Structure formats: C-alpha cells, structure tokens
Amino acid sequence: MIVLTGASGGIGKVILPYLLDIDEVIGIFNKTQIQHLGRNNLVCEQLDLENSIEIRAFVNKFKNKFKSSRVIVIHFAAVKIDGLVANYSETDWDKMMSVNLKGNFLLTQALLPIMVNKKWGRIIHISSRGGECGDIGTIAYSTTKTGLIGMSRVLAKEYARFNITSNVLALGHFESGLYSKLSDTLKETLINQIPSKTLGQTADVVRAIKFLIESQCVNGATINIDGGI
Ligand SMILES: NC(=O)c1ccc[n+]([C@@H]2O[C@H](COP(=O)([O-])OP(=O)(O)OC[C@H]3O[C@@H](n4cnc5c(N)ncnc54)[C@H](OP(=O)(O)O)[C@@H]3O)[C@@H](O)[C@H]2O)c1
16 A cells, blocks of 8 residues: 655656556645546545644544555655745745655654554655755755655664665656746756756656565665756
8 A cells, every 4th residue: 555645746646657556545635636547546635744633534544454455655745935045934944844844754653553563664755856965045945855864764773673664765857846836047957967968757766666665675775866966
C-alpha cells in the first residue's frame, strides 16, 4: 500500500498511474481533487497535512487496510513561498515549516507503529537540489528541503532494526509542478544549472521509487535526480 502525498501536484499526478502499476495507492490531496483514473486500486483522500487531528484520523480510518499490507509512504506534498531573507514574513515561514517539515513528520510518526508491527516499511522524502544549493530567495524552502535530509537520517537509524528504511530523493528541475509556476527568467537560470540543459523526466523518479521499495540496505541515503547539477 503506497501512501502518496502531493498526489494532486504537478509531479504527483504524473507519477500516480505508474505507482498504481506497483501497488494500491492512497493518493492524498488537499485543495485540488485528484482524477480517479478509472483504477480500482486508487483511493483518493483529502487530508490537510497542517492538521495533526486530521492526520491521526486518516491513519485510523485506513488502519485495517494498512495492517493487511506493506506500507510505503512517499512525501511529495510541499509548498514554496519564496522571498529574500530581509523581508521574509513570519507567517510564510510558519506555513512552510508546517507543511514541508511538520506535516511530513506527523504523517510518518502516525504510520510508524503499523510499519513496526509488520517489521517492514519504506519512507521516501522528496527534497530539492535547488533547496540543497541554497538558491537566493528560497530561505524557507531550502531550510525545509535540507531539514528533510536530517529527518530521514534519524528515521533510518532509529527504525533500521524493524526493516524500515528512510531515504530522500533530491530532485533537480522538472517540467511539471513548482517549476512551471516560475518566471521565464528564473526558469532560464535554473535550466542553465543543468549540464545537459534538459529538464528532468518523471520516469526517473518512478524508477528511483521502485529501487527504494525493493532495497533493504539502501537506508539514510539521498539520491540526486538532477541531471548532474
Ligand atoms: N517541480 C519541480 O521541478 C521540483 C523540483 C525539486 C523538488 N520538487 C519537489 O517535488 C515535490 C512535488 O513538487 P510539485 O512540483 O509537484 O509541487 P506542486 O505542483 O506545487 O504540488 C504540491 C502538492 O502539495 C500538496 N499540498 C500542499 N499543501 C498541502 C497541505 N497542507 N496538505 C496536504 N497536501 C498539501 C498540494 O495539494 P493541493 O494542490 O491539493 O492543495 C499538491 O498536491 C515537492 O516536495 C517539491 O519540493 C519539485
């Protein structure tokens, strides 16, 4: 059973059909309804990752489904509010931390007892190469995306004894989603960071997810999918 957050997002909705070829998927959205795709192994579920009560209720609602399957959580949900440090507002900072870090943590924490019980689990976090590089104007985004790498390593060490792995996919620039919302000037700057000057293919993301699901010893790793940035 794959729990995919950000399933309604630019990258999430492109990879969703491929994940459905691997396993049953609970596709999580917040404000944008997911198309059902006519697949009987897809459950679409609204969940606000800023709300800890909703997160607990979500895990409780599906607990029987989770108990009868191996659980994989893939954290694609994120927000990106950019701005220079000098003017960055506390409200925007709190929102970014709340969705990108705390939401990820709380959902993982709520699913861990089920994984521990099964003695198997896969946690996949999504970071960003731009975030890791610390691009100008991305103070909160970069903080959250590098924070996930620390979070993942701690999870890897605390839960390895239960056959639970936690890894990060650090994405470069992809055609869909957050990238497509940027200005033409910023898009040009970002594409020039890629040696091949070619945007990432979501097929590579799916291949990496399959690899992490199947691997036991790959744990606490960060895999760059960025064309060599
Ligand atoms: N696109 C790129 O080039 C790129 C590059 C590097 C890294 N990434 C990473 O890849 C991931 C997906 O990016 P994307 O481009 O697909 O982003 P996107 O199109 O902006 O989608 C963001 C997703 O997060 C969900 N979300 C936001 N707030 C939420 C909340 N409070 N509760 C639950 N869900 C919430 C959105 O749900 P609703 O729409 O339903 O509200 C949406 O499904 C992100 O983690 C991003 O950092 C993307």
